[in-house]
Amino acid sequence: MLKTVNLTKKFGNLLVFENVNFHIEKGERVVIIGPSGAGKSTFIRCLNFIEFPTSGEVYIEGQKVDKNSDLPKIRQRIGMVFQHFNLFPHLTALQNVTIAPIKVKGLSEKEANEIAMHYLSKVGLAERVDHYPNQLSGGEKQRVAIARALAMQPDLMLFDEPTSALDVEMIKEVLDTIEKVALEGMTMIVVTHEISFAKEVANRLIFMADKRIVEESTPAEFFENPKTDRAKRFLNKIVNI
Numbered sequence: 052m053l054k055t056v057n058l059t060k061k062f063g064n065l066l067v068f069e070n071v072n073f074h075i076e077k078g079e080r081v082v083i084i085g086p087s088g089a090g091k092s093t094f095i096r097c098l099n100f101i102e103f104p105t106s107g108e109v110y111i112e113g114q115k116v117d118k119n120s121d122l123p124k125i126r127q128r129i130g131m132v133f134q135h136f137n138l139f140p141h142l143t144a145l146q147n148v149t150i151a152p153i154k155v156k157g158l159s160e161k162e163a164n165e166i167a168m169h170y171l172s173k174v175g176l177a178e179r180v181d182h183y184p185n186q187l188s189g190g191e192k193q194r195v196a197i198a199r200a201l202a203m204q205p206d207l208m209l210f211d212e213p214t215s216a217l218d219v220e221m222i223k224e225v226l227d228t229i230e231k232v233a234l235e236g237m238t239m240i241v242v243t244h245e246i247s248f249a250k251e252v253a254n255r256l257i258f259m260a261d262k263r264i265v266e267e268s269t270p271a272e273f274f275e276n277p278k279t280d281r282a283k284r285f286l287n288k289i290v291n292i
Contacts, residue, residue, distance in 0.1 A: 130200030190221030
């Protein structure tokens, strides 16, 4: 469905990651873990061209994508959930979810409301649709963000540290929501530090460190029998895995 070939990103002279070769097939659930500074978040931001790679190639359904492609159309196929929600503070939960289907896909308000209510109900917020972001908990805001991405009915979902801005007690409700979406068959890439989630949900786990992909395997293989010293050092620093 999507693949990268020798993808590299620099900010000026700062190398973020280099020569990343990656692929994901329809229905796969790939979790990316690794230490801070490995380039994980920047990598997935390059997959829908929020950031532009410095070099290398991105292919979607076999077609090369670059700055000259129809990026707005491509982004409609790739949903993105960020660390910090990025909700419009002056819009209700319902309006935050309907705005893109109306403005980008050209749906009527009635059609967009029906889709939005479906996904807000799916993430457990049917009773909170008229609330503004400042009336919602962090976990509720992130679930609105998930519903907003799903309302565009994407082929692929990207999650960039979706629980990193949440209090501990709110993390589970968001991870449970993502797991529910995953088990319904959504293709997804999740950057996270939540090891238990990675074990439970991922078909495939990627360990990024030192600005590259170091290991790639099933979660069971990685956590039970890491192949590289770098992965072993990383796992030795994690408590309660």
